[in-house]
Amino acid sequence: MASAAAVPAGAHPPVISLANFEERKEEITQQLMHAATTSGFFYVRDHGVEQSLIDREFEVNSRYFKDLPADVKADLPQVNWAKHELLGHEIGNRVSEGVVREGHFKWWETHKVADTAYPDEKLLPGFKSTTKEFMAAMPSVYNRILSCIALGLGYPEDFFKEASNPHDPDNYSVFVVNYYPPTEGVTWKPDTQRITAHTDETLVTLLFTSPGSAGLELAAGKDGKAVDSQTGHYQVDSWHPCPHIPGCITVNVGDSLQAWSDGILKSNYHRVRMPNPGEPAGERYSMGYFVWPRYKDVIQGPQKKYPGITFARFMDVKSKGFGYVLSPDQEVFEDAQNKDVVLGMPIVSDGIAVAS
């Protein structure tokens, strides 16, 4: 098994305070490393992002999903994972009665094209400015987390700083808001999920959930070899709840950090399930800030446990739909890599992302 037992039944991942960060860095590092090497999930509180800013960002997104006419959303760039175009609107999972999840994706201003993801200011006053203010508050949170993780791994404190700098033209860190419409009166097949089980491709993901929202679950103890490289299907023994905790940001380790740490840190499966009978069937929102390395960064640790590939190459293979292909087993990776056409990655030219 690649990871130790992580979250006891019924418990949620640990809550870690970032208060007095400079004085408590060593203690915080120990707490973060414990969580990141077991469940791969933890919560941070005293993180410094104003609650009023979080509330305002939820509010403008509620207007985006519920007030903006469907034809306006359809005119925005449409997210296409297969082509790796992660900007604009996405209609995710559907059931026969309708949409289970919609999303809105944006990059930083560094990529001038990112502005096309935003609807007209007249239609959605304050959406762009609030979102940019919100995104600008993220680096102070993840820089502290990544500096502790770097120290915990024995790397220099600023090891991940350049790779995760969103102003670098080769960094496409993405901010995604998910809207899960109410499920009253909707029927669905037993295996339907609001978001199906996946790992994130990130270094780390910062996730803000709407108050009272349930359904996010993580599967601890995944092993890359349990994945069938043909189907991408995985084996999961049990799911653990990852509930909304007021004032906290949910943080999870992603594939890039798992690779860069030689598998010491765990990028675990998670999903958002449909409400169970008797649970609130209202709408749910989540806002995920996905901290990526640069496309050119080779996401390999000193032990070379994972293939020495760039993040761009990894995303290329992952977006073919193989699910978890970041396997320490070189053969599994190569098999996935050779499976079909290699998709073009966006390349950077004068700060503008263009499909190659």
Ligand SMILES: O=C(O)CCC(=O)C(=O)O
């Ligand atoms: O909605 C959530 O709570 C989780 C979303 C998620 O896992 C994702 O967007 O990658």
Ligand SMILES: [Fe+2]
């Ligand atoms: Fe995720």
